[in-house]
Amino acid sequence: MSSDDENSVLKVEDLGVAYGAYEAVAGLEFNIRRGEFVAILGPSGCGKSSMLNVISGLRAPSRGRVFVENKELFTPKSKAPRLGYVFQSHRLLPWRTVRQNLEIALAPSAVPRSEWNRKIDEILEILHIGQFKDSWPLRLSGGQRQRVSIARALVVDPSYILMDEPLSTLDEVTARSLRQELTGICQRTGATVVFVTHSVREAVYLADRIIILTRGPARIYEDYTVPLKRPRDYDDPRISEIESEIVARVQAPWGLGNTEDRDVA
Ligand SMILES: Nc1ncnc2c1ncn2[C@@H]1O[C@H](COP(=O)(O)OP(=O)(O)OP(=O)(O)O)[C@@H](O)[C@H]1O
Numbered sequence: 001m002s003s004d005d006e007n008s009v010l011k012v013e014d015l016g017v018a019y020g021a022y023e024a025v026a027g028l029e030f031n032i033r034r035g036e037f038v039a040i041l042g043p044s045g046c047g048k049s050s051m052l053n054v055i056s057g058l059r060a061p062s063r064g065r066v067f068v069e070n071k072e073l074f075t076p077k078s079k080a081p082r083l084g085y086v087f088q089s090h091r092l093l094p095w096r097t098v099r100q101n102l103e104i105a106l107a108p109s110a111v112p113r114s115e116w117n118r119k120i121d122e123i124l125e126i127l128h129i130g131q132f133k134d135s136w137p138l139r140l141s142g143g144q145r146q147r148v149s150i151a152r153a154l155v156v157d158p159s160y161i162l163m164d165e166p167l168s169t170l171d172e173v174t175a176r177s178l179r180q181e182l183t184g185i186c187q188r189t190g191a192t193v194v195f196v197t198h199s200v201r202e203a204v205y206l207a208d209r210i211i212i213l214t215r216g217p218a219r220i221y222e223d224y225t226v227p228l229k230r231p232r233d234y235d236d237p238r239i240s241e242i243e244s245e246i247v248a249r250v251q252a253p254w255g256l257g258n259t260e261d262r263d264v265a
């Protein structure tokens with residue numbers, strides 16, 4: 001049965017991903033609701049990208065079900081989900097200007113052509129890159145390019161946005177300013193975001209909830225609600241405290257440190 005939660009944007013039931021006999025994701029369950037910012041935290045190789053491939057509609061799961069706005073994906077009647085995707089590298093087309101890169105994203109979307117210009121202008125302004133509308137991506141800094149790729153994800157009015165470590169290649173000062181803006185933008189636009197990161201601190205700062213995975217095959221270790229109001233300060237000692245608590249808790253399930261590793265199958 002599909003969910004009767006009308007605010008559900010992305011729901012997975014018993015989600016598994018296998019490559020032949022190798023199981024990368026083993027029975028994930030979660031429900032992400034409209035406007036939530038959910039971070040996914042897990043050690044390298046645990047199955048995060050495998051999970052993103054399924055919840056983006058690119059790859060059918062080997063078991064379980066995925067629902068977007070209460071409609072099941074991967075059935076003969078399913079439509080492709082409306083989503084934005086921000087990758088670790090910006091993946092902009094270098095032979096297209098910023099505006100043209102956004103238009104390429106808009107072309108298959110439901111946004112009418114008559115609104116493209118207005119939407120592009122608006123989103124570039126929000127991200128403080130309006131002056132680069134007709135620039136080539138190679139003329140921009142790394143941080144500016146990543147702003148463009150966030151703009152490209154937002155401009156299509158997506159049901160949800162998937163971000164796979166979008167700030168990890170930026171220097172820390174640029175990453176900080178983008179993190180701060182990202183929280184503001186998401187609140188203003190009411191975006192629903194699934195954000196994969198290796199950084200516990202980044203997850204605590206950005207997210208409403210953190211889904212902590214085990215070492216692979218990925219299972220849910222903990223679905224943690226961040227007990228901090230917004231706006232948040234990246235240097236808030238509470239963020240450091242929560243970060244330390246989480247790091248201590250994941251030693252065993254991530255197979256780290258000297259802790260014995262009895263919890264993990
Ligand atoms: N196409 C594939 N065929 C076979 N095995 C794969 C394939 N893609 C991923 N895997 C394996 O599945 C496991 C999970 O990989 P995945 O890329 O999902 O991890 P990840 O959590 O995203 O890692 P990282 O944090 O390093 O990006 C790994 O052991 C990987 O080797």
Ligand SMILES: [Mg+2]
Nearest residue numbers: 048049050164
């Ligand atoms: Mg990955």
